[in-house]
Amino acid sequence: xxxxxxxxxxxxxxxxxxxxxxxxxxxxxxxxxxxxxxxxxxxxxxxxxxxxxxxxxxxxxxxxxxxxxxxxxxxxxxxxxxxxxxxxxxxxxxxxxxxxxxxxxxxxxxxxxxxxxxxxxxxxxxxxxxxxxxxxxxxxxxxxxxxxxxxxxxxxxxxxxxxxxxxxxxxxxxxxxxxxxxxxxxxxxxxxxxxxxxxxxxxxxxxxxxxxxxxxxxxxxxxxxxxxxxxxxxxxxxxxxxxxxxxxxxxxxxxxxxxxxxxxxxxxxxxxxxxxxxxxxxxxxxxxxxxxxxxxxxxxxxxxxxxxxxxxxxxxxxxxxxxxxxxxxxxxxxxxxxxxxxxxxxxxxxxxxxxxxxxxxxxxxxxxxxxxxxxxxxxxxxxxxxxxxxxxxxxxxxxxxxxxxxxxxxxxxxxxxxxxxxxxxxxxxxxxxxxxxxxxxxxxxxxxxxxxxxxxxxxxxxxxxxxxxxxxxxxxxxxxxxxxxxxxxxxxxxxxxxxxxxxxxxxxxxxxxxxxxxxxxxxxxxxxxxxxxxxxxxxxxxxxxxxxxxxxxxxxxxxxxxxxxxxxxxxxxxxxxxxxxxxxxxxxxxxxxxxxxxxxxxxxxxxxxxxxxxxxxxxxxxxxxxxxxxxx
Amino acid sequence: xxxxxxxxxxxxxxxxxxxxxxxxxxxxxxxxxxxxxxxxxxxxxxxxxxxxxxxxxxxxxxxxxxxxxxxxxxxxxxxxxxxxxxxxxxxxxxxxxxxxxxxxxxxxxxxxxxxxxxxxxxxxxxxxxxxxxxxxxxxxxxxxxxxxxxxxxxxxxxxxxxxxxxxxxxxxxxxxxxxxxxxxxxxxxxxxxxxxxxxxxxxxxxxxxxxxxxxxxxxxxxxx
Numbered sequence: 001x002x003x004x005x006x007x008x009x010x011x012x013x014x015x016x017x018x019x020x021x022x023x024x025x026x027x028x029x030x031x032x033x034x035x036x037x038x039x040x041x042x043x044x045x046x047x048x049x050x051x052x053x054x055x056x057x058x059x060x061x062x063x064x065x066x067x068x069x070x071x072x073x074x075x076x077x078x079x080x081x082x083x084x085x086x087x088x089x090x091x092x093x094x095x096x097x098x099x100x101x102x103x104x105x106x107x108x109x110x111x112x113x114x115x116x117x118x119x120x121x122x123x124x125x126x127x128x129x130x131x132x133x134x135x136x137x138x139x140x141x142x143x144x145x146x147x148x149x150x151x152x153x154x155x156x157x158x159x160x161x162x163x164x165x166x167x168x169x170x171x172x173x174x175x176x177x178x179x180x181x182x183x184x185x186x187x188x189x190x191x192x193x194x195x196x197x198x199x200x201x202x203x204x205x206x207x208x209x210x211x212x213x214x215x216x217x218x219x220x221x222x223x224x225x226x227x228x229x230x231x232x233x234x235x236x237x238x239x240x241x242x243x244x245x246x247x248x249x250x251x252x253x254x255x256x257x258x259x260x261x262x263x264x265x266x267x268x269x270x271x272x273x274x275x276x277x278x279x280x281x282x283x284x285x286x287x288x289x290x291x292x293x294x295x296x297x298x299x300x301x302x303x304x305x306x307x308x309x310x311x312x313x314x315x316x317x318x319x320x321x322x323x324x325x326x327x328x329x330x331x332x333x334x335x336x337x338x339x340x341x342x343x344x345x346x347x348x349x350x351x352x353x354x355x356x357x358x359x360x361x362x363x364x365x366x367x368x369x370x371x372x373x374x375x376x377x378x379x380x381x382x383x384x385x386x387x388x389x390x391x392x393x394x395x396x397x398x399x400x401x402x403x404x405x406x407x408x409x410x411x412x413x414x415x416x417x418x419x420x421x422x423x424x425x426x427x428x429x430x431x432x433x434x435x436x437x438x439x440x441x442x443x444x445x446x447x448x449x450x451x452x453x454x455x456x457x458x459x460x461x462x463x464x465x466x467x468x469x470x471x472x473x474x475x476x477x478x479x480x481x482x483x484x485x486x487x488x489x490x491x492x493x494x495x496x497x498x499x500x501x502x503x504x505x506x507x508x509x510x511x512x513x514x515x516x517x518x519x520x521x522x523x524x525x526x527x528x529x530x531x532x533x534x535x536x537x538x539x540x541x542x543x544x545x546x547x548x549x550x551x552x553x554x555x556x557x558x559x560x561x562x563x564x565x566x567x568x569x570x571x572x573x574x575x576x577x578x579x580x581x582x583x584x585x586x587x588x589x590x591x592x593x594x595x596x597x598x599x600x601x602x603x604x605x606x607x608x609x610x611x612x613x614x615x616x617x618x619x620x621x622x623x624x625x626x627x628x629x630x631x632x
Numbered sequence: 633x634x635x636x637x638x639x640x641x642x643x644x645x646x647x648x649x650x651x652x653x654x655x656x657x658x659x660x661x662x663x664x665x666x667x668x669x670x671x672x673x674x675x676x677x678x679x680x681x682x683x684x685x686x687x688x689x690x691x692x693x694x695x696x697x698x699x700x701x702x703x704x705x706x707x708x709x710x711x712x713x714x715x716x717x718x719x720x721x722x723x724x725x726x727x728x729x730x731x732x733x734x735x736x737x738x739x740x741x742x743x744x745x746x747x748x749x750x751x752x753x754x755x756x757x758x759x760x761x762x763x764x765x766x767x768x769x770x771x772x773x774x775x776x777x778x779x780x781x782x783x784x785x786x787x788x789x790x791x792x793x794x795x796x797x798x799x800x801x802x803x804x805x806x807x808x809x810x811x812x813x814x815x816x817x818x819x820x821x822x823x824x825x826x827x828x829x830x831x832x833x834x835x836x837x838x839x840x841x842x843x844x845x846x847x848x849x850x851x852x853x854x855x856x
Contacts, residue, residue: 060834060841105639135655139662148821148822148852149665149822149852150822151662151663152662152663153662153663153664153665153846154824154846155844155845155846156661156662156663156664160662218657218658218661221845224844232837235835235840236832236835236837236839236840236841236844237840237844238840238841238844238845321837539824570644574637574640574641575633575637577634577637
């Protein structure tokens with residue numbers, strides 16, 4: 001990579017102090033959000049007449065709650081300042097990126113169009129909801145210490161399971177694209193910003209509003225459906241179900257916008273010389289994920305809109321009694337839901353393949369094969385969804401097709417595995433913490449993939465469907481695949497984002513505890529599932545008590561490992577604050593060649609690329625130093 | 633410690649305090665079970681324990697401020713009705729159950745459940761022994777599947793003159809059906825019981841609301 005003069009750097013201008021103090025920020029957003037909520041609640045009660053038999057008999061008012069949530073979200077966004085730009089344009093004022101000009105910590109608590117600020121916001125915001133989802137998991141495992149409902153009630157248990165699953169699947173959809181793609185993709189492309197900076201900020205704040213709404217479900221009785229929201233349970237459920245519907249609809253909108261923004265940025269904003277074959281593999285994975293998001297998420301939003309109409313104004317899209325079909329919901333949900341699995345997995349693939357060359361000091365083996373694998377997964381992921389319905393009324397003649405298509409998707413996934421193995425082959429690796437997490441991904445995803453064969457085959461799926469076996473399988477792929485790579489990315493890139501290094505000893509303790517506890521938690525669940533314990537039910541056969549106790553204790557150790565990570569973050573980022581070297585990993589990727597902290601407009605001069613970032617074996621020309629210890 | 637670190641610590645402390653309050657609320661919500669009510673000792677000549685229950689079409693604001701219109705079971709304890717569905721009974725014993733049924737018929741989906749099963753001796757309906765009722769006349773059931781106990785509860789006719797609209801319903805003044813039966817508890821454990829009639833009025837298929845929420849149409853029998 002070389003740099004040449006191209007576009008002059010725009011000079012930010014400051015805003016008056018009074019505007020920063022009383023301007024649009026998180027405080028205003030919360031105030032307008034609460035105001036909007038109560039306004040919507042009032043209006044909802046006016047427009048939903050008591051003549052609706054459902055509301056008269058059940059003391060529930062879904063119309064009021066849905067309108068309240070929508071008005072609350074609109075108020076929240078207006079409070080953040082999202083209406084300012086369109087209004088000022090309506091008034092004929094010139095276009096600007098004024099939200100980008102703010103400096104200081106205040107910019108993290110409001111609308112900011114700097115992609116690096118949005119990346120940091122995502123990291124903290126998603127981390128918060130990841131923590132809440134994790135606490136739910138701890139409560140679930142506490143309940144499962146007993147074979148009968150003892151700690152939490154059955155209704156609360158299924159709500160906790162639903163909140164855990166929905167929170168993790170919804171929020172962690174943007175777990176890597178949100179923080180790391182927003183922060184690093186423009187830099188990796190040699191761009192100064194995202195294609196649509198305000199939309200980028202909008203995706204984050206929509207997600208935060210969604211997370212809060214989902215958490216609020218406990219005020220309305222929770223929801224009994226798990227993360228899938230299946231009909232007819234969905235329609236029968238109390239008002240807490242509305243929280244689920246609005247949550248996932250907002251997540252879907254956020255995903256769709258995030259995907260569009262990423263696609264537009266990657267396709268149109270690459271610097272000179274950055275051809276498709278020089279694109280970092282992480283960017284390819286982001287592009288593939290973005291395509292999935294754009295195509296899958298609208299289906300989810302539409303489906304949930306139909307479910308909301310069924311619940312409020314007595315349409316019957318999914319109500320068999322009114323001519324609808326609950327099976328239709330299941331189909332539409334999984335048309336989104338299975339690509340969603342790859343939306344979670346693909347960025348993880350990208351991170352592993354991006355990091356392995358750095359720590360093996362070898363070029364990425366099979367770059368084109370890896371890209372074709374990612375694109376293959378993207379394409380095929382839309383042709384497998386009915387394997388979730390093998391025992392739910394699928395036309396028997398369709399089973400072989402979906403069984404085959406599901407097994408075929410293991411081929412492009414295998415490409416990615418093969419590229420990882422090829423890169424590791426005969427490498428003189430350094431086992432830094434990010435590398436350890438990548439290697440853990442190899443182990444975990446292998447088990448997840450092999451167990452996937454059993455749930456993709458109709459005969460074996462008949463006995464494993466809906467059991468803890470399936471639950472163990474998808475935790476191996478999603479937690480073992482996504483969350484481990486999420487932490488790899490944190491240990492690898494957060495030093496760049498903050499300019500500070502993690503404590504290495506605590507980081508390694510976090511890794512080993514997490515890796516061992518993760519396997520100790522989820523490996524026995526395969527056996528528990530095979531022995532017949534169903535998902536989402538707090539009561540189980542007494543002969544499974546010992547295994548469940550083992551799993552629960554392992555899960556608590558897994559939770560402890562997360563606390564060690566939090567302690568390390570607080571200790572390293574707040575108390576010790578040791579600065580990190582400019583390029584501690586000796587990476588050849590462009591983000592490590594620019595100053596830390598990264599300037600507002602990223603580059604003084606737009607770079608020109610003349611090679612890919614994986615040509616290890618030739619000396620690097622900027623900022624190269626000796627490798628630093630793991631976790632530094 | 634730098635000024636930045638102090639500020640961050642202050643903010644973190646505030647966030648932690650709010651988080652702790654939220655956690656307390658969640659813990660309270662998650663761990664809320666219906667109050668446990670111990671079965672009363674049965675009359676000396678019959679042995680075991682006795683439970684007196686009633687089923688009402690609407691539980692009323694006094695017993696459920698958030699869901700006054702929900703159908704529910706109530707239990708008689710200390711000479712008053714309480715809304716709870718968690719009962720404690722002795723192990724290896726018999727439990728004599730009396731249910732005052734004030735609701736109108738809804739009908740069973742599964743006619744098989746209209747038969748009396750798993751009781752000790754005969755069940756009675758308004759003082760007469762019975763073994764089954766027409767499925768369409770069932771208003772509710774009292775069923776403990778793990779103990780094999782299924783008892784259908786016949787509904788009060790729609791045209792009754794003194795229906796009880798809302799709990800508490802007094803057997804002395806309002807139209808009702810009286811069902812009695814006895815079952816054996818067996819070994820210690822926690823057993824789920826529930827109504828099998830889809831009686832959640834207003835929800836499609838009748839399985840929402842009170843049928844999904846502990847404390848209305850289902851609960852636990854703790855055999856101790």
